[in-house]
Each structure stands twice: as C-alpha cells, then as structure tokens.
Amino acid sequence: MTSFYEPSDAALIGARVLEWRKVVNLTAEQVADRAGISRTTLRKIEQGRQGVSSLSLFAVLRALGLVEVVLDALDPLGTDLGRSRAALLQRQRVRN
Numbered sequence: 631m632t633s634f635y636e637p638s639d640a641a642l643i644g645a646r647v648l649e650w651r652k653v654v655n656l657t658a659e660q661v662a663d664r665a666g667i668s669r670t671t672l673r674k675i676e677q678g679r680q681g682v683s684s685l686s687l688f689a690v691l692r693a694l695g696l697v698e699v700v701l702d703a704l705d706p707l708g709t710d711l712g713r714s715r716a717a718l719l720q721r722q723r724v725r726n
Contacts, residue, residue, distance in 0.1 A: 641678030643687075648676040650694050664693035 651661055662672045667686050674682045675690055691697050706712030706719070 635680070637678065637680075639678075640680070644676045644678035647687075647690060647694070650696060651676075654694060656694070661690060661693050665689035 651658070656664075658669050658672055658676075662669045665672070665686070666689055671682060671686050672690060675687055688697070691700055702708060707716060712719075
C-alpha cells in the first residue's frame with residue numbers, strides 16, 4: 631500500500647501554523663489553551679511531526695481563526711477545474 635504522507639508537507643503546514651501564531655501575536659500556551667490541547671501537541675503540530683490527530687490540528691486552526699481560510703482554500707468551486715465540473719457536486723457555489 632502506498633502512503634500519501636509526506637513529511638515535508640507536514641513540516642510546511644506546521645511552519646505555517648507557527649507563522650500564523652506569531653502573526654496573531656499569541657503564545658504557544660494561549661493557542662494550546664484555546665484549542666484545548668497540550669503545549670506538547672501544539673509543538674508537534676508546529677514541527678510537522680507524526681502522531682497528531684486531525685481534530686487537534688483543526689482545533690489549532692480554529693484557535694488561530696483560520697478554519698474559514700482553509701475551507702475556502704479547499705473549495706473545489708474556487709478553481710476553474712472545480713467550476714467546470716460543478717455538475718458532479720451536490721452543491722453550487724454561494725457567492726459572498
């Protein structure tokens with residue numbers, strides 16, 4: 631079975647989480663508290679280490695105010711390809 635896990639991807643996501651934490655001027659302790667996780671788990675996320683649940687990552691994204699940004703980035707209707715194949719989806723894009 632082929633694994634799609636790429637350590638470099640996890641490291642880049644972790645680095646971006648750390649950068650956002652600094653941009654919003656929050657300490658690791660503040661983010662961990664707001665996300666309901668330990669500082670050790672936050673450190674693992676920021677370092678791109680394995681063994682962190684997606685729920686912990688989502689909690690950190692929510693604590694940083696990034697859930698909507700991530701959801702928008704993952705919206706296939708936000709791309710030319712996704713819009714061209716919108717009929718394959720059960721929903722249509724809602725304009726803001």
